[in-house]
Amino acid sequence: MxxxxxxxxxxxxxxxxxxxxxxxxxxxxxxxxxxxxxxxxxxxxxxxxxxxxxSKEKIYEEALKTIFEVIMTKLGALTNEPDDPVEMMEMIIDAYAEIFQTHSQYLKLIMYEVIRGGDKLAVLFKENLLRIPMNPINGKIYLYFKKKMKEGKIRKMNIFHLLISLIVQVVPVYFAREVLGDKAKLFGISGVVLNTFVKERKLVTLEVMKNGVLKK
Amino acid sequence: MxxxxxxxxxxxxxxxxxxxxxxxxxxxxxxxxxxxxxxxxxxxxxxxxxxxxxSKEKIYEEALKTIFEVIMTKLGALTNEPDDPVEMMEMIIDAYAEIFQTHSQYLKLIMYEVIRGGDKLAVLFKENLLRIPMNPINGKIYLYFKKKMKEGKIRKMNIFHLLISLIVQVVPVYFAREVLGDKAKLFGISGVVLNTFVKERKLVTLEVMKNGVLKK
DNA sequence: ATATAGTTTAACCATTTGGTTAAATTATAC
DNA sequence: GTATAATTTAACCAAATGGTTAAACTATAT
Missing domain, CATH: 1.10.10.60 (Homeodomain-like)
Structure with a gap:
């Protein structure tokens, strides 16, 4: 039963x-x-x-699995394919922003597991490789930028470099705000200033990527 | 005695x-x-x-202090001020690369402390604010880019955004290689390929920053 | 109403843990 | 050589820890 x-x-x-x-x-x-x-x-x-x-370890594995599911589901919901690559980049940034707004604590546990060596994460990624939208086989996001590159809208480059450059300019700041946000006051930075800075990050990132990656 | x-x-x-x-x-x-x-x-x-x-906690605090010292000393050794901002960016990337090559494990503990909430790191940063080369008061790196911005060589932007965009495009990859490098094989990525990718990161980052930040 | 299965609990266990202490050893000062 | 200080150790401690178990409780099937 x-x-x-x-x-x-x-x-x-x-x-x-x-x-x-x-x-x-x-x-x-x-x-x-x-x-x-x-x-x-x-x-x-x-x-x-x-x-x-x-066991405790089993609970931990299930916890990671649960988090992984939530994130994969959210990222997998990116289905639109705008003609303008900058628009796509903005959608990706917004998707990550929304994830870390709604489930900000999840990133902490993921980073924690990464620091531990990522054994369990590696297994999860391997088991779910084709669900990751950035995977080079059938990942929507990967194939999108590949297509745009072929169309001559983006400079020739390793797409992973493009994706890394895009994502790392934003994610660490969302993460830092969540984890260290209360420390900002020690340095005379108010919550308002911090939030403004984080918002600016998106704009700066899109600007840097627009100028730094798109073909002119 | x-x-x-x-x-x-x-x-x-x-x-x-x-x-x-x-x-x-x-x-x-x-x-x-x-x-x-x-x-x-x-x-x-x-x-x-x-x-x-x-106590154990005291040992932990002293351990963080020791690591902090090593990193501050290495970053503080950046004294050259080349005319070309891209050259300066390259020096910064190389400085970080050297730190994480020589003391790769240190970043793990720093990230670990960040995830824990960064209480102890915040204290260290506050106590040593003026020694951080990116601090806006007397930090050499900060003032360098401020000067270059005034000279019209760099677009008008918050210098912190510039520094973040530069550093986060490189550091996470060095970190990931160190922490997750052995996992790469699970995904069919050899050590050679990984190292090549990391080397390319520097070039891509400089290219993205050159096109994305410098004035034309 | 009763039997059975699933769920839940109080009490328990062996081991681990950070920390302590009296005594022994080593180094230094005179 | 002796007294003193610093360093080091074996043995110990109370509390915490992950995990277990028999028994009680609740839900379901008949």
């Missing part, structure tokens, strides 16, 4: 535990997270963690 | 512990690092950790 109707209906204790785990891992990382704290956040007995997941 | 001659001469047990601690913190983060493991790495009795440093 599978899940009871009761559990199906309200999303289940397992999901509660999983989201509580995400919160705890985001805050303290794998080693710093405490199983009792996860249970506390989920308002369940600690033994339940091991009932639904076999 | 201060340190004995013996201790002064060979750099001391305290330094041995500190460097062992850096290794352990880099590998496992603050929560994952074990004091017994630090003692093992330093080949000393665990009690000595608390003899020289009052």
């Amino acid at each position: 599978g899940k009871t109707l009761k559990k199906e209906k309200d999303g289940g204790t397992k999901d509660k535990i999983l989201h509580a785990a995400i919160e705890e891992f985001v805050a303290y990382g794998y080693y710093g997270a405490r199983t009792q704290k996860i249970a506390d956040r989920a308002k369940v007995n600690k033994a339940l963690l091991h009932y639904y997941f076999s | 201060g340190k004995t001659l013996k201790k002064e001469k060979d750099g001391g047990t305290k330094d041995k512990i500190l460097h062992a601690a850096i290794e352990e913190f880099v590998a496992y983060g603050y929560y994952g690092a074990r004091t017994q493991k630090i003692a093992d790495r330093a080949k000393v009795n665990k009690a000595l950790l608390h003899y020289y440093f009052s």
Whole structure:
């Protein structure tokens, strides 16, 4: 017998535990997270963690999987293909901005896992390679810029360099604002100034990429 | 009575512990690092950790301080001021590349601390603000680009945006190679290909910045 | 109403952990 | 040679930790 109707209906204790785990891992990382704290956040007995997941490590893997799903779903929703490559770049920036606005804590856990060596992320990426819109085989975004390059609208270059240059000019700033935003006050930078700076980043990035990548 | 001659001469047990601690913190983060493991790495009795440093947290703070010093010293060594801004950008990229080549593990711990909220880094930055070459008060790099902007060689823009656009196009790739380099093989990317890609990054970055930032 | 399956809990366990201390050892000062 | 200070160690400690289990509770099937 599978899940009871009761559990199906309200999303289940397992999901509660999983989201509580995400919160705890985001805050303290794998080693710093405490199983009792996860249970506390989920308002369940600690033994339940091991009932639904076999171990702390399993919970961590499922947590990463959940985050990965959310991000892939959002990025995969990019379907429009504007004629103007700058417009496409803007859409990509907006997609990332929206992800890190809505799920800002997720990036923390991803970066944490990267720092740990990315074993689990590598597995996820490998298993889901063809879902990543930047993959060179069937990734919509990759193929879009390849086409634009063929049309002579973009300089000849490795498309990965283009994508990296685009994304890294924006993502770290969104990330830094989220993670270090409260530290800005130490340096006399108000929240308003910081938000303005982040907004400017998008414009500067598009400008740099427009001049730096497009053919004239 | 201060340190004995013996201790002064060979750099001391305290330094041995500190460097062992850096290794352990880099590998496992603050929560994952074990004091017994630090003692093992330093080949000393665990009690000595608390003899020289009052607590694990203190060791961690000293470790970050040590890393911060190394990076500030290297960045501070940038003194040349070439007439061509692209040349200056290249020097900056090379400086970062050299830091992450020589002390690649340091960036891991810095990123780890950023993810933790950066409390300790914020204090370090605040205490050493005027030593950071990008600080707007007396930072050589900041003032250099300000001057070039005045000379009309660079478009009018927030210099921080310029510096961020420059640095983030390169640093994450050096970082990723270091941290995830061994994962590349999972995706059919050899070490040679990866290193070539990283080298190309510098060229692409300079090209993007040259076209995207300089005035024509 | 009863049997069975799934879920949940209180209590427990062995191990790990950061930190401490008295004693021993080594270095230094005189 | 001796007294003192610094350094180092083995042994220890209380608390925390991930994980387990028997029993109780709830949901479902008949």
